[in-house]
Amino acid sequence: MANTAAVRTRRGGGIRRGEARAGWLFVAPAVVITLVFLVIPIMLALWVSFSDWNGFQSPLNPRVNFVGLENYAAITVDSGLDQKNFGISVRNNLYYVLFVVPLQTIIALLLAVQVNRAVLRGRGYFRTAFYFPSVTSTVAIVIVFQFLFTASGAVNAVIGAFGIDGPDWFNDSTGVFHGLLSVVGITQPSGLLAEPGFLGISGWEWLAGPSVAMSSLIMLAIFTTSGTFMLLFLAALQSIGAEIDEAALMDGAGPARKFFSITIPMLRPTLFTVLTLGLIGSWQVFDQIYVLGGTSAGGTISTPAYLAYRSSFVDLEWGQGAAIAFILFIFIIVLTLLQRWALAERGPRRARKKAGLL
Amino acid sequence: MTTVTPSLAGAEDAPKRSFRRRKVLGGRARTAMLLSYLILIGLALIYIYPFIISISASFKTDAEATQDALGLIPQTITFAAYERLFGDVPFPLWAGNTLLISTVVTVGRVFFDSLAGYALSRLRFRGRTAVFVAFIAILSVPGVVLLIPRFLILQQLGLYDTYGGMIIPLLSTAAGVFIMKQFFDSIPVSIEEAARIDGAGTFRMFWTIVLPMARPALVTLFILSFQGSWNELGHFIVSRQSPELNTLTTGVASLVSGQLGSGNQFPLQLAAAVLMTIPVAILFFIFQKRIMNTTEGGEKG
The missing domain is CATH 1.10.3720.10 (MetI-like)
Structure with missing residues (x-):
């Protein structure tokens, strides 16, 4: 359709004359900026990930050599410190994702359901309160959290009132699961668990759980993102409308039954969006780690995104840094494609279901 | 006056409807409401209180901010931090x-x-x-x-x-x-x-x-x-x-x-x-x- 129209106007000339030129002129700034500062740089970094460039002069100078997959091998299969650092950062981020994604989704949903009540007064104020942390900068939030979670800080003062001796949160490298195991007397790995496993990390280390320091970052993430996701849920809840709620009440469904049998199924598309957006975002955590210095708490808060930065800019292992970035890149792209595929998949199916009902 | 009448009628209608509903649901609905308010206020405090004590602590002395982090009002209000921001920093x-x-x-x-x-x-x-x-x-x-x-x-x-x-x-x-x-x-x-x-x-x-x-x-x-x-x-x-x-x-x-x-x-x-x-x-x-x-x-x- 659009094509035939375009052909017709091009032949006809007249008032659409010059449109093609204007079109390209209009998109030119955006296209040039994207090409020069996004597409070409990614190519350049791809080359660096296959090279032995050490940060000296240009990565394109003739003394830089192509080293094939050496940089990728150094962080994934060759046992050594580089592999161990990468493995630990993957473990840290994995636990971060495992806790952040479900918790932020549940809390955002809870907030949305509470704020959505029709009878509630001052809904706007509550919404503002929950959303405000989402608009502030990560740097400011990290400062606030460091202040709250310091050894003599507000959080420890509050839990101290219940007789609990709080840790020095941001400096405590104890894995939470290790901590729980030590309560029942297990403090050492035995047998296979002590052997170096996937990415050079022993099974015991893989099972450490998020460190106490990482747990503070998990809380920080939930604090800042739940407001954003609350808005997504709120929009979906409002499109469900009150009629269905009332119908459910008339049928004698209790609030819990109504929530699980009606609200949750109707929110499924949004739930899926929130989960995948959370998944994609949580694998990119960088700002918080950078502000905290990255290597504090015994390396238990380092993530692949931070390690890529640190390998390149601090340790001058540019090839390895770029290699980590590309592994992360491909992993996140796969997650994104999965999301798009699933969303596209659901569209027609929903339509079919609707047609079946009619 | 004529323009007011329909809206008045509507206003009269609304309370009657909600009154009827309240009768059906009884006091349980009111308890649920109260509970949900309490949950919301508690949550809102968790989201906002950190910012409030942070603002307050920025007017405290280093020692007081470390020792009494929860305190809402500084014992001695000082602008030292702000002066340093615009001086040393x-x-x-x-x-x-x-x-x-x-x-x-x-x-x-x-x-x-x-x-x-x-x-x-x-x-x-x-x-x-x-x-x-x-x-x-x-x-x-x-x-x-x-x-x-x-x-x-x-x-x-x-x-x-x-x-x-x-x-x-x-x-x-x-x-x-x-x-x-x-x-x-x-x-x-x-x-x-x-x-x-x-x-x-x-x-x-x-x-x-x-x-x-x-x-x-x-x-x-x-x-x-x-x-x-x-x-x-x-x-x-x-x-x-x-x-x-x-x-x-x-x-x-x-x-x-x-x-x-x-x-x-x-x-x-x-x-x-x-x-x-x-x-x-x-x-x-x-x-x-x-x-x-x-x-x-x-x-x-």
């Missing part, structure tokens, strides 16, 4: 840099993204679909993997450690182009057609007729761009190294890593956090309704 310089960069980036993004979005929505040219598909693909490039590539290209172009290098890469985003294209797709073409018959040039028409109509989308893009560039950290870490080019985010982050001697210096850090949050907070409160509604509208569409 080049905070005004950082703020100036951030203001300059955010302003240029915001104006540039709103302009370039709406130009591109308009062209992709309305103008017919060969390669339009290809450009649009490319932008869609770029949407999924995760920002954090761009840190190393951006540094490499800025160094190649000689833009590293300059305002140009800090600003130009941020001047357009695929997401902004996408928002504007979606918006232009949703408004009717008839007005532009009329202008076109008048013989207005494409850019003049865009500038005088199309942009004023696009105000809602422009405001959305303005908010996103300003907040995004004000809070941007990663790009400013890799695009500069001179202390004179520090922005609020990179400068205040350097305060956290404790470059200013020993001790935790919470009041100083918190004062910096409070001051750097004020502009986005103001923006948020001005456009509160819009911020909350855009997200809703975006999701529904």
Whole structure:
């Protein structure tokens, strides 16, 4: 359709004359900026990930050599410190994702359901309160959290009132699961668990759980993102409308039954969006780690995104840094494609279901 | 008076209806309401109280901030932290840099993204679909993997450690182009057609007729761009190294890593956090309704 129209106007000339030129002129700034500062740089970094460039002069100078997959091998299969650092950062981020994604989704949903009540007064104020942390900068939030979670800080003062001796949160490298195991007397790995496993990390280390320091970052993430996701849920809840709620009440469904049998199924598309957006975002955590210095708490808060930065800019292992970035890149792209595929998949199916009902 | 009557009747109707419902549900509904208020107030406190005690602690002495973190009102109110920010710490310089960069980036993004979005929505040219598909693909490039590539290209172009290098890469985003294209797709073409018959040039028409109509989308893009560039950290870490080019985010982050001697210096850090949050907070409160509604509208569409 659009094509035939375009052909017709091009032949006809007249008032659409010059449109093609204007079109390209209009998109030119955006296209040039994207090409020069996004597409070409990614190519350049791809080359660096296959090279032995050490940060000296240009990565394109003739003394830089192509080293094939050496940089990728150094962080994934060759046992050594580089592999161990990468493995630990993957473990840290994995636990971060495992806790952040479900918790932020549940809390955002809870907030949305509470704020959505029709009878509630001052809904706007509550919404503002929950959303405000989402608009502030990560740097400011990290400062606030460091202040709250310091050894003599507000959080420890509050839990101290219940007789609990709080840790020095941001400096405590104890894995939470290790901590729980030590309560029942297990403090050492035995047998296979002590052997170096996937990415050079022993099974015991893989099972450490998020460190106490990482747990503070998990809380920080939930604090800042739940407001954003609350808005997504709120929009979906409002499109469900009150009629269905009332119908459910008339049928004698209790609030819990109504929530699980009606609200949750109707929110499924949004739930899926929130989960995948959370998944994609949580694998990119960088700002918080950078502000905290990255290597504090015994390396238990380092993530692949931070390690890529640190390998390149601090340790001058540019090839390895770029290699980590590309592994992360491909992993996140796969997650994104999965999301798009699933969303596209659901569209027609929903339509079919609707047609079946009619 | 006649105009009042129907609304009065309606008002009379409403309480009757809710009264009936209340009778059906009985006191249990009221208890549930009360409970949900309590939950909400508790949650709201958890979300807001950290900010309140942070503001309060920025007026405390170092010792008091460390020992009595929960205290709402400082025992001795001191402006020492703020005086240091404007004395020992080049905070005004950082703020100036951030203001300059955010302003240029915001104006540039709103302009370039709406130009591109308009062209992709309305103008017919060969390669339009290809450009649009490319932008869609770029949407999924995760920002954090761009840190190393951006540094490499800025160094190649000689833009590293300059305002140009800090600003130009941020001047357009695929997401902004996408928002504007979606918006232009949703408004009717008839007005532009009329202008076109008048013989207005494409850019003049865009500038005088199309942009004023696009105000809602422009405001959305303005908010996103300003907040995004004000809070941007990663790009400013890799695009500069001179202390004179520090922005609020990179400068205040350097305060956290404790470059200013020993001790935790919470009041100083918190004062910096409070001051750097004020502009986005103001923006948020001005456009509160819009911020909350855009997200809703975006999701529904």
